[in-house]
Amino acid sequence: MAHAAHTDCPGCTAPDLAFAAHDHAHCAEDALIRAEALTSVNGARLTPVRRRVLEILLEEHRALGAYDVLARLAAEGYGNQPPVAYRALEFLVEQGLAHRIQRLNAFTACVHMGEAHAPAFLICRACQSVAEASAGAARSALEAEAGRSGFAIERTTIEALGLCPKCQGKAE
């Protein structure tokens, strides 16, 4: 292993450094260890396909479509029909190991596995990168607003489209 497992790699988990370069390899290793632990606690099984899908998401470190994932699975000898990918992705999302980005019809590995968190996604329209930020405050505000009409929120989708730091200044 590159270095000891830890829970606070700035490059992987800190929202304010989400766009900074960092060591993907160790993130993935750490995340897989945590994923094993979390699914085990939940009585769920991180089977080979599921584990491999999570690895793929971690390796790419960006949002992947179900068919992108499927293509990689198929190339490695797993089933090559859509349900194979969709089922694994659904499992990962249910377990809190991955998130779905509605705007992109895509999936990305969670960077806060095991922590209760309300994720927001910052999607760069220039380079397609996706950063996971904290939607805690935004979600609270939304709950307050919903509460005024008696609506009971269960899940939220909070996504922003714009330009990441790297892409600002390049082209407008």
Added chain:
Amino acid sequence: MAHAAHTDCPGCTAPDLAFAAHDHAHCAEDALIRAEALTSVNGARLTPVRRRVLEILLEEHRALGAYDVLARLAAEGYGNQPPVAYRALEFLVEQGLAHRIQRLNAFTACVHMGEAHAPAFLICRACQSVAEASAGAARSALEAEAGRSGFAIERTTIEALGLCPKCQGKAE
């Protein structure tokens, strides 16, 4: 006309009454008048197809898929190929006359036409109703969070899934 056009029908525009019963007919009439004015100001044209699509969204007063809209258009003699519906819907969204609900792959008429606003959508998972609420506070919180990593937000998608007042208590 049912009554004089106005801009503050509680049933149509007030977030806290979004789920209350109200007079759809006058909402639609009023909204169409405003839509004509707004597009005219923008130098855009509210053509028959576009106007009819907006009417359909207003009549239904719920989120409609592009193919739902298309079916209604086709039944009335308009083109029956997907681009007819998608183009009209895209136009309405660009003009701020309608919104897209990412989570539902559906569209709904805007209830705050002409006002600058950040919409949030409250989607009832039981009755599929969709209320447009104000995401002002949530959006500010999100912008603050994004700003910390240097991300420049251009557009936001803020949606919540849950139970509307009517459906709470019925089935859990």
Added chain:
DNA sequence: ATATGTATGTAATACTATAACCTGTCAAGT
């Protein structure tokens, strides 16, 4: 009247997602 830009119609296709069914595996209970 003609040119230009814009809007619409149409065909074909691409992309995203799910239903239904079957088979294999593994662990729990007998």
Added chain:
DNA sequence: ACTTGACAGGTTATAGTATTACATACATAT
């Protein structure tokens, strides 16, 4: 050991959503 039942994965087929590309018509301004 044997059975059973739950679950995961493989496969076929199909449903649902969206876009590209091209042809036609229409509006407006010269």
